[in-house]
Amino acid sequence: MYMQIKQEKGHYTLYKESEAIGTAVVDGAAILRLEIVPAWRGRGYGSYLVKELLRRGGGLDPKQATRFTAPLPRDEAGRALARRFDFVAEGGRLVRRRVPDLSAVELCHEFLELHVTPGGLYLDATCGNGNDTLFLCRLAGQNGRVLAMDIQQKAVDRTNKRLTDAGYEKVGRAVLYDHAKLGKLVQPGKVDCVLFNFGWLPGAEHTVHSTAQGSLSALCAALDALRPGGVLGAVLYSGKVIGDAEKQAALAFFRSLPLTKYTVLVCEFANWADTAPLPCFVIKK
Numbered sequence: 149m150y151m152q153i154k155q156e157k158g159h160y161t162l163y164k165e166s167e168a169i170g171t172a173v174v175d176g177a178a179i180l181r182l183e184i185v186p187a188w189r190g191r192g193y194g195s196y197l198v199k200e201l202l203r204r205g206g207g208l209d210p211k212q213a214t215r216f217t218a219p220l221p222r223d224e225a226g227r228a229l230a231r232r233f234d235f236v237a238e239g240g241r242l243v244r245r246r247v248p249d250l251s252a253v254e255l256c257h258e259f260l261e262l263h264v265t266p267g268g269l270y271l272d273a274t275c276g277n278g279n280d281t282l283f284l285c286r287l288a289g290q291n292g293r294v295l296a297m298d299i300q301q302k303a304v305d306r307t308n309k310r311l312t313d314a315g316y317e318k319v320g321r322a323v324l325y326d327h328a329k330l331g332k333l334v335q336p337g338k339v340d341c342v343l344f345n346f347g348w349l350p351g352a353e354h355t356v357h358s359t360a361q362g363s364l365s366a367l368c369a370a371l372d373a374l375r376p377g378g379v380l381g382a383v384l385y386s387g388k389v390i391g392d393a394e395k396q397a398a399l400a401f402f403r404s405l406p407l408t409k410y411t412v413l414v415c416e417f418a419n420w421a422d423t424a425p426l427p428c429f430v431i432k433k
């Protein structure tokens with residue numbers, strides 16, 4: 149069965165083989181009209197068309213904020229279609245709103261923004277593509293310093309390029325370094341924030357990734373490096389490729405930290421899969 153949607157300005161035609169079986173008129177994110185030829189109704193073609201319109205307008209992207217509207221349906225089939233795609237009646241029209249999912253890394257950034265003051269010394273212990281390093285540079289401000297590291301040269305190069313492109317070459321720099329030896333890089337008690345985003349380099353082979361043993365050494369060293377009031381942020385991963393050992397080892401380590409010296413938070417996304425990224429925070433007292 150060959151399905152195709154042809155678009156001409158705001159007018160969409162759904163073809164089955166060479167027969168036009170449905171149409172939609174759309175103005176931006178407003179669906180003005182949607183119809184399936186009567187002989188083809190009740191067979192999922194309306195869903196197919198709506199899904200495609202949503203997809204083209206970013207409505208299926210969990211990272212985008214979207215708001216679609218459509219006319220109120222005239223019959224039960226139309227109402228069922230609207231319910232299937234989470235449209236609700238509002239002000240004489242149907243409306244479908246999507247708020248982007250909060251990611252573990254965003255949560256981590258938001259937490260650090262609240263608890264870390266600008267102008268200090270920050271470490272990115274897994275710089276990867278440099279997103280977290282750039283975030284730490286923005287947080288640090290022109291008077292702060294960010295030292296980033298990675299065991300892969302391409303990650304270090306990418307991060308340094310992004311720092312230069314963003315005008316942060318005087319604030320931050322990335323070096324080729326194993327975070328397990330982090331203690332040799334900085335003096336104890338001098339660091340305001342250490343950020344770990346474990347796992348592998350996004351977009352690269354998955355063969356190089358952080359490990360339970362190296363990560364535990366790095367977490368211990370990071371806590372020694374923090375000054376009182378300093379914050380450690382870590383996003384833990386598990387799954388088919390990296391397994392569960394690193395996540396469980398890090399969790400056991402965090403849970404064993406004495407309450408008299410540290411505040412520890414494990415921020416589970418409770419209705420996500422068990423393998424969802426897990427943001428954790430340690431505040432040194």
Ligand SMILES: C[S@@+](CC[C@H](N)C(=O)[O-])C[C@H]1O[C@@H](n2cnc3c(N)ncnc32)[C@H](O)[C@@H]1O
Pocket residue numbers: 273274275276277278279280281297298299300303325326327328345346347348349350356357358359362
């Ligand atoms: C999920 S990525 C980090 C993403 C990155 N923070 C960003 O914003 O793009 C994990 C990174 O950790 C690095 N890594 C793994 N083991 C490491 C180690 N022992 N020391 C330093 N970096 C390591 C990997 O090479 C990879 O680039």
